[in-house]
Amino acid sequence: MMLRDRIRVLLVGSGEIARRVHLPYLLSQPWQPEILVTDRDPSVAERVAVEFGTRAHRGSIASARAQIVVICTPAASHADLAVEALAAGMHVICEKPLAIAAGDARRVAEASRRHGRRVFPCYTNRYRQDVEILRDLLASKRIGRIRELSAQWTRRHGVPGTQGGLAAGVLWDLGSHLADLALHLTGWSGEVTAFAAAASPAPVDEGVAPWYGGTWCGESRPAAENRAEGPAEDTVHALARVAGHGVVRLLVSWNQQGAGDEVCLQAVGTRGVAELRTVFGFSPDRQRIEGPCVRVSDPRNARWQVVLDRQSREPVEYRRQLDVAYASMTGADPPEAADLDVAVRSVTLCDAFARSLATTSSVAATLA
Ligand SMILES: NC(=O)c1ccc[n+]([C@@H]2O[C@H](COP(=O)([O-])OP(=O)(O)OC[C@H]3O[C@@H](n4cnc5c(N)ncnc54)[C@H](O)[C@@H]3O)[C@@H](O)[C@H]2O)c1
Structure with missing residues (x-):
């Protein structure tokens, strides 16, 4: 050029x-x-x-x-x-x-x-190979019509170290990815009723501890001014019923103090279950994730059938x-005009969850 x-x-x-x-x-x-x-x-x-x-x-x-x-x-x-x-x-x-x-x-x-x-x-996670494989699997109708999509992203101790992540809160930081994937994978739209609840914040050292102590971020370790003053709302559960389709269920946590970071997307269909189990983002736990990545239930023998056994360790999706x-x-x-439409819907869904958190009541919205 x-x-x-x-x-x-x-x-x-x-x-x-x-x-x-x-x-x-x-x-x-x-x-x-x-x-x-x-x-x-x-x-x-x-x-x-x-x-x-x-x-x-x-x-x-x-x-x-x-x-x-x-x-x-x-x-x-x-x-x-x-x-x-x-x-x-x-x-x-x-x-x-x-x-x-x-x-x-x-x-x-x-x-x-x-x-x-x-x-x-x-x-970004729409561009993961394992997500593409799961999406193709669901589109093939192998598990029938989807009735429920559950998505969970838990970090053992990964509260963001930047204002960009921290200021938005865990629902928008991790939950916006999952809400987007739920609608990207199912193609659902229409009237929705949403409810969300936050777990009580876990006490962590030094207010909110940063991303893995900055080891993965190298020199971009968060500055002291980027730390939250006290415990942040770090875990949110959310449930939505999409009329005429089914249920979306999300769990997001920055700070579950578990054995490792994990993402699980599970679709329950009229003829079976498909799931993706992996680690998203720049988590150091990508290096040690084991086991099959995408699998589907086999109704003939009540066993899992592995669709993708390779875990992606490098964050190539970015x-x-x-x-x-x-x-x-x-x-x-x-x-793809549809990509932006799904994004608008996923913001609408997350917004309904956020309003439910604020009001502690269910919220109606339209995923147009
Ligand atoms: N796609 C992904 O997986 C992914 C991963 C990490 C972060 N993000 C997103 O990236 C965004 C930024 O996150 P970050 O971690 O880089 O945040 P950051 O706090 O490190 O950086 C944000 C920068 O924007 C500047 N800024 C703030 N308001 C501005 C304005 N109005 N005009 C110009 N500059 C402004 C700040 O001074 C700061 O330097 C967030 O929305 C976050 O959700 C996405």
Whole structure:
């Protein structure tokens, strides 16, 4: 590609996910994008620009005159920043969750349509090979019609060390991934009744202890100011009935003090059960997970049949997702409009859970 054809990408928010995933990905691309970084704190952007050999941008999103904006800020700011970038004629890659209110997620989707620009939400786990295998299995109807989808993500001791994760709370940090996967795997939409309850926060040392003491994060060990003052709401159970389809059940915990991090997605169908058992994200426990990854019940002999026995130890899904994102932004592949629709639904579901937590009563919503 000629230099004058270089695509300019603006990263908004120069924190952990920008440095760990987005910048290394962009710097490794043969199409050599021109990369600008910005941050609410300009000194952070300057530092990161020097670290990665890119340029810091000061000023509005529009003034960066980029083709693609990557939003890597804490969740509460995603929707406004995405709408601002779309209005300035830019495509958007937005870290999860797309928004933390159903109305905001719809606003982003509407702005995408109105301005004719694409939005790619980074629900990274959709791009795991094991999730794709489970999705194909469910679509094949081997277990019949799905009646129940349970999803559980528990960390032994993995409270986020950054404001980006911590400020959103465990429901939006881990639960937004699971709500998204539940709807991505089942394809469910329609009227929903949701209820959620938080376990009482477990006492942990030094307020909320950071991600594995920072060993996996290396030098990005969280600064003292990023630690919560006291015990955070670290565990949430959530249940939703989707009319005409079935039940979604979630359990998310940052701090279960168990033997290891674990994710389990289980679909109960009219003719059997399919499940995925693994570890998501950058957890060090990915290195030691054993046993089959995806399996399905065999109604003929009441045994499990292994569909995928290999566990993925490297977090390759982060790069896979960005391959898809940039291919759709740069026109190589047509974008999947349905992917954004599912993201809007999953924000709506999480929003219903969040409102239920706040009100301690069930909440009705429409997954449109
Ligand atoms: N896809 C995944 O699996 C995954 C993994 C980790 C984090 N994330 C998401 O990434 C986002 C960021 O998380 P993080 O851990 O990098 O957070 P972080 O706290 O390390 O970084 C966020 C940065 O954004 C800056 N910022 C805040 N508001 C801003 C604004 N309005 N404009 C510009 N800059 C602003 C902050 O100064 C900070 O430098 C979160 O939404 C989180 O959920 C996604």
